Amino acid sequence: MKTLLVYPSFPRTYWGMEYTRRLTGRKALLPPLGLLTVAALLPADWTARLVDMNAEPLRDADLAWADVVFLSAMQIQRESYRDVIRRAHALGKKVVVGGPYVTTDPDSSADADAIVLGEAEDLVGMLCADLSAGRLAPRYEAPARPDVTRSPVPRFDLLRIEAYHSLGVQFSRGCPFNCEFCDIIEIFGRVPRTKPPAQLLTELDAIRATGYRGSVFVVDDNFIGNKGAASRLLPEIEAWMRRHHHPFELYTEASVNLASEDALVAGMVRAGFTAVFLGIETPDEDSLHLTKKSQNMRDPLAESVMRIARSGIRVMAGFIIGFDNEKPGAGQRIVHFVERTTVPTAVFRML
Numbered sequence: 001m002k003t004l005l006v007y008p009s010f011p012r013t014y015w016g017m018e019y020t021r022r023l024t025g026r027k028a029l030l031p032p033l034g035l036l037t038v039a040a041l042l043p044a045d046w047t048a049r050l051v052d053m054n055a056e057p058l059r060d061a062d063l064a065w066a067d068v069v070f071l072s073a074m075q076i077q078r079e080s081y082r083d084v085i086r087r088a089h090a091l092g093k094k095v096v097v098g099g100p101y102v103t104t105d106p107d108s109s110a111d112a113d114a115i116v117l118g119e120a121e122d123l124v125g126m127l128c129a130d131l132s133a134g135r136l137a138p139r140y141e142a143p144a145r146p147d148v149t150r151s152p153v154p155r156f157d158l159l160r161i162e163a164y165h166s167l168g169v170q171f172s173r174g175c176p177f178n179c180e181f182c183d184i185i186e187i188f189g190r191v192p193r194t195k196p197p198a199q200l201l202t203e204l205d206a207i208r209a210t211g212y213r214g215s216v217f218v219v220d221d222n223f224i225g226n227k228g229a230a231s232r233l234l235p236e237i238e239a240w241m242r243r244h245h246h247p248f249e250l251y252t253e254a255s256v257n258l259a260s261e262d263a264l265v266a267g268m269v270r271a272g273f274t275a276v277f278l279g280i281e282t283p284d285e286d287s288l289h290l291t292k293k294s295q296n297m298r299d300p301l302a303e304s305v306m307r308i309a310r311s312g313i314r315v316m317a318g319f320i321i322g323f324d325n326e327k328p329g330a331g332q333r334i335v336h337f338v339e340r341t342t343v344p345t346a347v348f349r350m351l
Helices: 018-024 033-041 060-065 075-090 100-104 124-133 184-188 197-209 227-243 256-260 262-271 285-290 301-310 330-341
Strands: 002-007 047-052 068-072 094-098 114-117 139-141 166-169 214-218 248-254 273-281 314-321 345-350
Touching (some): 002 033, 002 060, 033 047, 033 068, 033 124, 047 060, 060 075, 075 094, 094 100, 094 124, 100 184, 197 227, 227 262, 256 262, 256 301, 262 273, 273 301, 301 314, 330 345
Parallel strands (some): 002 047, 068 094, 114 139, 248 273, 314 345
């Protein structure tokens, strides 16, 4: 069966990084790692193609080629997402949708032929069997959160590598914290599930085999969600990087309490991590308390950021405007915080 995996385009927002990309000469920031993983789960006798609409246009000829269209998106991509469904149906193609947008808002996709809720590893086999038999159900839902040690190596061979600023690998899913505004724990849970080091190194091998050299994003929403697993992984990455003459520059996301983990920070530096994205959200402790962002209040926030920066790891900081108890001047307080900590990359979003 011919399967077309489509990733919709981002509007002009933080997510699209349009103006940053102009500096790099790339068409997109990152490839859709979820769809590449789904592609690896398809039956061996199926043929897969990927169209990332952030890197290339979706042509009618692409849709005409396919027997079925698989579509995944975040909420911010919803306009392009709905347009892809419309275009595919106009050409008589069945559309199966999944990913974070559908999982957190199933009613958003009533016009699709089938919706897939949750993570794919335990679902794709049944879905493909039903497609092959011509008995597609309207809804498939993961019975539980899957064991990520059984997740396959993503199909990096489907990418136009030259289009991307970075490639990605995933070490863990889930986060132990309970931030009130965050959907990560709704999608992936509060118990981080991790891959063994050898599994992640196999994914790095697969990227290296494409000929790519450059930055690799470890896409975990909290790389240190399981500190023990992260600490066991880092020496393995360090040794792999030495063996292969440091082909990649790594970056990731982590909670601010990374600053109090000197051994982990040092291990990240030795392993080739050069940057980390931190969810600072706000310097206002009342808002952090209200939203249960307790990990940002264990130590003085500015000192934590500067401590990580002094290690040699560049800090990228995310901020949120619009908390329920926010007092006037919140934006200026964020600006002051950024200036005080000399954060080179600050990202602002409305709650």
